[in-house]
Amino acid sequence: MEIKAILIDDDDFTRLLLSSTLKDLGYTVVADAATAADAIRAATEHVPDLAIVDLDLGEGPTGIDVAHGLRRVLPEIALVMLSSYEEPRLIKAKQLELPEGTVYVVKKVVGTPEVLEKAISAALGHEGFASELIEIDNKTKRMRRLSDSQVEVMRLVASGFTNAAIAKRQFLTEASVGKAVARLIKQLNIPANEEQNQRVLIAQAYYESIGPSTSRRG
Template identity: 40%
Template sequence: MPLRIAVIEDDALTRLTLVAALNQQGFEVSFQSGSASDAVRQFDNASVDVALIDLHLGQGPTGVDLARAFRRKRPGVGLVFLTSFDDPRLLSENLPIFPSNAQYLTKKSVTDISILAKAVNEAALGKARKPVRQPQQGLGALTDGQIEIMRLVAQGLTNSEIAKRRFITEKSVELAVARVARALGLVSSPEQNQRVHIAKVFFKATGGSTREDA
């Protein structure tokens, strides 16, 4: 019997592409959905071995929230996150803890459908490729607080605005921005300051683009 897959992705074209690719690989797509609320409703009435979930599902619950809801209903369901975010902390400061034995794939890393098929099969067997928040160079070396500073800088907030949100001084924000830049290996230049560099790294890591790159 083929593995039964649920596909939850808010972008309709991406969702249809995933469904077609999974069908071609011999999987059975139990249901597809573009929202967390609809996915929970369909999940209750479907047979699912593995849920393939986008991390960012627009306004409302995240893919992690949805995955945790699935696991509460059926502890044995396999989970594969497919996302544009290089580091899940870039999505939200208060992202819930990821369920155990979940696969985490970035969309840009899936250069061949066999990569996704392998992740689905491993998820069905309860295997985890690696801890989702594995310390590493670059973004993975940043603390949660530094990730939040990076997000606020990318949103275009001034040091004063960030200080108010974080309940710290402007001087502390200035030092935090400098530490983020150093951790990312960024250097300031007359043509482009550290904040612009940080914003570009953020947008690239979230699958987006700056106005200049668009």
């Protein structure tokens, strides 16, 4: 049975590679898109069975927004979300909850077509998706133990905001932000070191979690 796929990624080269891989795996790529609007338009026109969506589409709607939009247009569409973010809460987005049944895959583990094929099969409901395909190292486990508010504080610290600036943005007192940062340092196991700034180490942990600076994309 023919399975029609649509690709949504704002990087031309990535779309080209994914398209080639999907065709080699036997899927029919009916369209690709770089923006949310183009994705919805293409889905309405071609009615695909499957969408491969990049989480970070640059300025504007995220891949999560696109996934929800696709489900509104095509309630049965299978969704695979590709991301460099091991912890999806690290991307700043209003909508963070993935549509039901979406298979979330960290890009660094999609090293072979076989892994992508298993993710697609899981999204289509053909088989379970092995949890070991998404590598969870100790750093990622620590990230996933953080509360939503701690993730937000971490992102703001990594962006260079002072405690006073964070307090203003989050409608908190500066003292409460100081305590939140102290708890964050403890949960991330950041050591007290006179030679290193702990806020810089928080930023380092943040950027390590979202991927290399040369490809800090969804």
